[in-house]
Amino acid sequence: xxxxxxxxxxxxxxxxxxxxxxxxxxxxxxxxxxxGALVPAHFIRNVVATYQGRTVLSAQWGTAVAKNxxxxxxxxxxxxxxxxxxxxxxxxxxxxxDEATIS
Amino acid sequence: xxxPSASLxxxxxxxxxxxxxxxxxxxxxxxxxxxxxxxxxQDGNPAELWEARGEALWKQKRGPKNASLEACDLGKGPGxxxxxxxxxxxxxxxxxxxxxxxxxxxxxxxxxQGFTFAEATRRPYGxxxxxxxxxxxxxxxxxxxxxxxxxxxxxxxxEREAYQLGxxxxxxRGGSHDFACATCHGEDGKRIxxxxxxxxxxxxxxxxxxxxxxxxxxSQGELRTFQWRLYDCFRQQRFPELKFTSEASVAxxxxxxxxxxxxxxxxxxxxx
Numbered sequence: 001x002x003x004x005x006x007x008x009x010x011x012x013x014x015x016x017x018x019x020x021x022x023x024x025x026x027x028x029x030x031x032x033x034x035x036g037a038l039v040p041a042h043f044i045r046n047v048v049a050t051y052q053g054r055t056v057l058s059a060q061w062g063t064a065v066a067k068n069x070x071x072x073x074x075x076x077x078x079x080x081x082x083x084x085x086x087x088x089x090x091x092x093x094x095x096x097x098d099e100a101t102i103s
Numbered sequence: 104x105x106x107p108s109a110s111l112x113x114x115x116x117x118x119x120x121x122x123x124x125x126x127x128x129x130x131x132x133x134x135x136x137x138x139x140x141x142x143x144x145q146d147g148n149p150a151e152l153w154e155a156r157g158e159a160l161w162k163q164k165r166g167p168k169n170a171s172l173e174a175c176d177l178g179k180g181p182g183x184x185x186x187x188x189x190x191x192x193x194x195x196x197x198x199x200x201x202x203x204x205x206x207x208x209x210x211x212x213x214x215x216q217g218f219t220f221a222e223a224t225r226r227p228y229g230x231x232x233x234x235x236x237x238x239x240x241x242x243x244x245x246x247x248x249x250x251x252x253x254x255x256x257x258x259x260x261x262e263r264e265a266y267q268l269g270x271x272x273x274x275x276r277g278g279s280h281d282f283a284c285a286t287c288h289g290e291d292g293k294r295i296x297x298x299x300x301x302x303x304x305x306x307x308x309x310x311x312x313x314x315x316x317x318x319x320x321x322s323q324g325e326l327r328t329f330q331w332r333l334y335d336c337f338r339q340q341r342f343p344e345l346k347f348t349s350e351a352s353v354a355x356x357x358x359x360x361x362x363x364x365x366x367x368x369x370x371x372x373x374x375x
Contacts, residue, residue, distance in 0.1 A: 006151045023152045025231060067324040070147025 016078035150371035157243030166216030269358025310366035
């Protein structure tokens with residue numbers, strides 16, 4: 001259903017830099033459509049990134065995050081060639097999981 | 104009336120000069136800061152999401168003929184995408200007309216995939232979850248020309264004809280506001296509210312503007328193509344609706360693309 005994320009991961013001096021682009025409407029629930037009806041809220045609620053089964057990032061999001069969000073974070077101790085798995089889940093229960101290899 | 108002393112006049116002049124330069128300083132600071140903000144955005148440009156969708160769409164078998172667009176000739180041979188956009192619009196022998204990217208894609212969707220013109224052009228511009236195939240395809244195809252030098256050669260008579268028609272349209276005043284494209288884009292330093300308008304009659308302005316479309320528009324949350332830019336300019340100047348893939352649209356694109364020759368193509372970009 002949801003489009004894949006774009007994930008780029010680079011390791012430098014033991015620090016792994018992760019950059020993620022997610023495709024999501026991120027509706028706040030405050031906007032009205034052309035007929036005046038409220039557009040229901042639709043946003044990413046949880047984001048989790050794991051490395052070798054361990055959580056390296058866990059975030060709880062709300063409606064203040066922009067459409068098509070970009071997320072960047074770093075963690076220590078990742079190795080080149082290993083994978084980072086990212087999952088988001090929105091308030092309608094829609095989920096998306098993608099992975100990328102550390103380069 | 105007592106004449107103001109020379110020293111008072113000098114002081115006032117100095118003050119006026121100080122105020123003026125502070126104003127200019129503040130403005131250039133604002134422009135610098137906006138530039139920095141854009142650079143930061145560039146790193147996480149959501150246009151990449153459209154690029155990924157476009158690449159998948161290019162390879163996906165669709166339409167009554169169940170064919171992909173991979174055999175589509177964008178001017179450098181069937182299926183050659185790399186650098187193709189930097190030489191468009193161009194004249195195509197098989198259709199005997201000058202085509203820009205979107206027009207060529209429509210042609211391929213009809214000839215290769217078997218869509219009708221109405222089906223193919225059902226949604227030229229996307230809105231939210233109603234995505235436009237053209238915006239995705241254009242994002243990917245133009246990204247394959249990133250860094251390539253713009254070279255719209257005008258080697259064919261029909262290409263020169265389109266260029267001349269486009270030039271005429273650029274300077275043609277009309278509509279309820281008696282506007283031409285040149286009204287806003289013919290002088291340096293013009294702006295609409297806070298948006299700087301490129302002077303398209305100068306090489307540098309034309310190059311900067313043309314090489315940064317398509318772009319992800321942060322204010323719309325959408326990726327927009329060059330045809331959309333022209334379409335919306337026509338709306339803003341209260342011209343008749345610019346029809347998607349029309350001769351007028353392609354001619355104006357040819358004029359502006361040729362004027363951008365020599366610059367490195369640098370899109371999909373990100374804009375406010």
